[in-house]
Amino acid sequence: MSHLRNDLRQRAEELVALYPRKRSAMLPLLHLAQEQDGWLTNEGIAEVAELTDTTPADVRGTASFYEMFHLEPVGKYMVSVCTNIACLLQGGEEMLEHASTSLGCPVGSTSDDGLFTLEEAECLADCNIAPCIQVNHRYVRTTTPETFDALVAELRDGKRDHDIPAHGTLIRVRRSGGLRASKSDVATERADAKAARAKRDEENK
Amino acid sequence: MATLDAPKIVMARADYDDSYTLTRYLETGGYLGLRKALSMFPEAVAGEVDAASLLGRGGAGFPAGRKWSMLRKSPISYLVVNGDESEPATFKDHYLVERDPHQLVEGVIIAAYALQVSQAFIYLRGEFALGLERVQQALNDAYEYGALGNKIFDSDFSLDIVVHPGAGAYICGEETALIEGLEGKRGFPRIKPPFFPAVTGLYGEPTVVNNVETMSNLPWIVMNGGAAFAALGGGRSAGTRLFALAGTVKRPGVYEIEMVKNTFRDLIYDPALGGGITKDRAIKAFIPGGVSAPWFGPDLLDLPLGQDEVAEKGSMLGSGSVVVFDETSCVVRAAWRITKFFSRESCGQCTPCREGSGWIERAMYRIEHGGGRMEDLDLLLDLCDNISPGLAWPPQQTTICVLGPSIPSSVNSAISMFRDEFAQHVNEGGCPFD
Numbered sequence A: 001m002s003h004l005r006n007d008l009r010q011r012a013e014e015l016v017a018l019y020p021r022k023r024s025a026m027l028p029l030l031h032l033a034q035e036q037d038g039w040l041t042n043e044g045i046a047e048v049a050e051l052t053d054t055t056p057a058d059v060r061g062t063a064s065f066y067e068m069f070h071l072e073p074v075g076k077y078m079v080s081v082c083t084n085i086a087c088l089l090q091g092g093e094e095m096l097e098h099a100s101t102s103l104g105c106p107v108g109s110t111s112d113d114g115l116f117t118l119e120e121a122e123c124l125a126d127c128n129i130a131p132c133i134q135v136n137h138r139y140v141r142t143t144t145p146e147t148f149d150a151l152v153a154e155l156r157d158g159k160r161d162h163d164i165p166a167h168g169t170l171i172r173v174r175r176s177g178g179l180r181a182s183k184s185d186v187a188t189e190r191a192d193a194k195a196a197r198a199k200r201d202e203e204n205k
Numbered sequence B: 001m002a003t004l005d006a007p008k009i010v011m012a013r014a015d016y017d018d019s020y021t022l023t024r025y026l027e028t029g030g031y032l033g034l035r036k037a038l039s040m041f042p043e044a045v046a047g048e049v050d051a052a053s054l055l056g057r058g059g060a061g062f063p064a065g066r067k068w069s070m071l072r073k074s075p076i077s078y079l080v081v082n083g084d085e086s087e088p089a090t091f092k093d094h095y096l097v098e099r100d101p102h103q104l105v106e107g108v109i110i111a112a113y114a115l116q117v118s119q120a121f122i123y124l125r126g127e128f129a130l131g132l133e134r135v136q137q138a139l140n141d142a143y144e145y146g147a148l149g150n151k152i153f154d155s156d157f158s159l160d161i162v163v164h165p166g167a168g169a170y171i172c173g174e175e176t177a178l179i180e181g182l183e184g185k186r187g188f189p190r191i192k193p194p195f196f197p198a199v200t201g202l203y204g205e206p207t208v209v210n211n212v213e214t215m216s217n218l219p220w221i222v223m224n225g226g227a228a229f230a231a232l233g234g235g236r237s238a239g240t241r242l243f244a245l246a247g248t249v250k251r252p253g254v255y256e257i258e259m260v261k262n263t264f265r266d267l268i269y270d271p272a273l274g275g276g277i278t279k280d281r282a283i284k285a286f287i288p289g290g291v292s293a294p295w296f297g298p299d300l301l302d303l304p305l306g307q308d309e310v311a312e313k314g315s316m317l318g319s320g321s322v323v324v325f326d327e328t329s330c331v332v333r334a335a336w337r338i339t340k341f342f343s344r345e346s347c348g349q350c351t352p353c354r355e356g357s358g359w360i361e362r363a364m365y366r367i368e369h370g371g372g373r374m375e376d377l378d379l380l381l382d383l384c385d386n387i388s389p390g391l392a393w394p395p396q397q398t399t400i401c402v403l404g405p406s407i408p409s410s411v412n413s414a415i416s417m418f419r420d421e422f423a424q425h426v427n428e429g430g431c432p433f434d
Helices: A006-018 A022-037 A042-052 A056-063 A092-103 A145-156 A183-204 B022-027 B032-038 B042-052 B064-069 B092-099 B101-115 B129-145 B175-182 B212-216 B218-224 B226-230 B264-269 B307-312 B331-345 B351-368 B375-387 B403-417 B419-428
Strands: A077-082 A116-121 A133-135 B078-083 B119-124 B160-165 B207-211 B240-247 B253-258 B283-287 B321-326
Touching: A006 A022, A006 A042, A022 A042, A022 A056, A022 B160, A042 A056, A077 A092, A092 A116, A092 A145, A133 A145, A183 B042, B022 B101, B022 B129, B032 B101, B032 B218, B042 B064, B042 B101, B042 B218, B042 B226, B064 B207, B078 B101, B078 B175, B078 B212, B092 B101, B092 B129, B092 B212, B092 B240, B101 B119, B101 B129, B101 B160, B101 B207, B101 B212, B101 B218, B119 B129, B119 B175, B129 B160, B175 B207, B207 B212, B212 B218, B218 B226, B240 B264, B253 B264, B264 B283, B264 B321, B283 B403, B331 B351, B331 B403, B331 B419, B351 B375, B351 B403, B351 B419, B375 B403, B375 B419, B403 B419
Parallel strands: A077 A116, B078 B119, B078 B207, B119 B160, B240 B321
Antiparallel strands: A077 A133, B240 B253, B283 B321
16 A cells, blocks of 8 residues: 555656656655645655665655655744845845744744744745745745735635645656667667767868 | 946846736747747857856856856756855845746746757746746746747747755855755755856756846846956956845935946935935944955945955945945944844854854854953954954855855954944943934
């Protein structure tokens, strides 16, 4: 029995097929497992191991390197407030403090209702609208305490589910096409091109 | 006054709300560069890029054409595009992947054709959720349109492009760490030599790694010719370039301007660009090229925005990010925050970087927060010197990758430019700007 839902299992198998080696699908597969469970459960990790021909220990060891993978449960909304240099100069630290009060949880923890996890983020590459905040890795562009609180109210009421899905960076990343040429066709193509190139080089001498 | 008459090369569609759609892209000359490239020999396409003197836009500034020609001797297996933009205060690639993904895709196809590669990967920062959606949509559209996949535009060239999501690691912007991420491993940079990607890259095979902005320039270069690109800018710095302006300026943002013909003053003060300092305060200092770069004072505002010009003064244009500090900004706090970033993002393989960054961060923290001692200044410089002996520029390296030698830049700059301010922190037992 697969731990991943049928649709996600199918996507996972498609992802593995995209890469020359199975293990290369590790990061996208971990994103998928997290999309279903919200964090990386033992079952999710075991399934990624099976799909990539690795071991659960190997998967966990890889996942623990990356900030976006959660090895313990997090809130429905991951609120990331940047305090790096550009945001620092525009009140990032004050915004983080405000967010902590407003959400009712210290930085790095989850609110009692399980809705929000607050983290201090490093630069999120949106420095012209500082301080920069992402919720579930979507830029929300609220730069004042008032607009932030309004956003939080909307999230609590479930009014932003359409543009800020719960968990899952890849939730709307769907590949519809792919290379349909067989590997041997591509090899022939390359060999022909290489021979033609050699001929041109010869003529140019 | 800034020189703003150069054509917009990578931001040509900035005024359209639907700049990311295939419809808009095709209406504005999209995929014509690719069609032209496919009508040329691959080496002729590479020749145009060489003639353009396009310097890589990722940070190191190595000529893209030369990177390719060095490799043409042996066949390249993979093309990898670095879209893991995470140098603090750099947000130009963010613009390109979200607002003009087709331009990026077309550039990648052109590069793959020039290099005769049939498999390319676009590694995007995991935090770019919308960017990942837009690039994947652009790829889907391109397959549908025939610009990608089997026998592109009925030529004898086939290519597959896979978009690969990162998962939150600054170090994966380093090309060998990025390759590790693409192989599904922890993002540990590899030792060079022998692991130069061009020789031993993805799966141990020859691999070209280029930045998103570098790729995005290619459709224009093929359409207009390398010479037209090289005619812009000056010296070794050809063409236009994206500058991400942040910090205490009136109009922070991404601006595409001609290199060398404009100065830092133009970028920061021109009404069409930065528009001056917030509340018309005085400028105290600025970082010319990402937080890995040593800082400049107001005396260098008239320095041209050119690779060599900035290098001569002991810093770098790096990732194209300019951060401005005004007279009310605390440089101690700024340098502390930058070091905290490096400490957090050090991958931990090399002792000088792993231990040094944390040690410097703690010393900077106590100075900023009231527990500093005057001898901490010498301690800090000594620690910096242990990470990068001599504190010269370009820096000496004691670590596998360049994250380590990037750590001292901000602390060393802050201490050498603003020693008085450090003394004030120590003497007053805290930050005078609080």
